[in-house]
Amino acid sequence: MKKIFLSFLVLSVAFYGCTPSVTIGTQTWMSNNLTTTYYKNGDPILEVESAESWANLTTGAWCYYNSDPSNETYYQKLYNWYALIDPRGLAPSGWHIPSDAEWTTLSNFLGGDNVAGGPLKESGTLRWKSPNAGATNSSGFKGFPGGYRDFDGKFHDIGSSGYWWSLPPVGTTNPWFRTLGYAIGGFFGFNMDKQTVGFSVRCVKD
Numbered sequence: 001m002k003k004i005f006l007s008f009l010v011l012s013v014a015f016y017g018c019t020p021s022v023t024i025g026t027q028t029w030m031s032n033n034l035t036t037t038y039y040k041n042g043d044p045i046l047e048v049e050s051a052e053s054w055a056n057l058t059t060g061a062w063c064y065y066n067s068d069p070s071n072e073t074y075y076q077k078l079y080n081w082y083a084l085i086d087p088r089g090l091a092p093s094g095w096h097i098p099s100d101a102e103w104t105t106l107s108n109f110l111g112g113d114n115v116a117g118g119p120l121k122e123s124g125t126l127r128w129k130s131p132n133a134g135a136t137n138s139s140g141f142k143g144f145p146g147g148y149r150d151f152d153g154k155f156h157d158i159g160s161s162g163y164w165w166s167l168p169p170v171g172t173t174n175p176w177f178r179t180l181g182y183a184i185g186g187f188f189g190f191n192m193d194k195q196t197v198g199f200s201v202r203c204v205k206d
Helices: 002-016 051-055 069-075 081-085 100-109
Strands: 021-024 027-030 061-063 146-149 155-158 161-166 176-181 188-191
Touching: 027 100, 061 081, 069 146, 100 161, 100 188
Parallel strands: none
Antiparallel strands: 021 027, 146 155, 146 161, 161 176, 176 188
């Protein structure tokens, strides 16, 4: 009976998935980047490898950095803005895409934008370019330098920077994101007007 129960448990975890998480202050975050290939309703999200196709997208899509599946091990997937805002839902049940205000809450708990990057970054220089300023991963967030895919379909910054999508502040419509860099200990937010840029996604618990 015990063996049957354990087998059922393993199958259940494999089928339904198990989301590693970390509690930081009052928030619970995924401790890995999002890696789904399906919207919440079960519809598939398009994988796009071609740079030309990526540049001309008007719908949701994902890719591996350099379209190389081996990059998923540490960096998971990159998603464009259209995937983020698709009404079918990118985040799994029980989770949601963080707003700029939620990223700010995280940053403030870790000392503010000028220093929060250190506790958020994986320590050392195995994956981060030296000097990986201030990195301690004391928060458990384990931020990796997964780089990004530009609006023209080209890839940049793996090993140097990590970029995460953010829902925009109230009253604005442009895409927003947060970034960590190898040379600084900060964690800063920016906005842009390019929907086909590919960034990592990290969800926060409802």
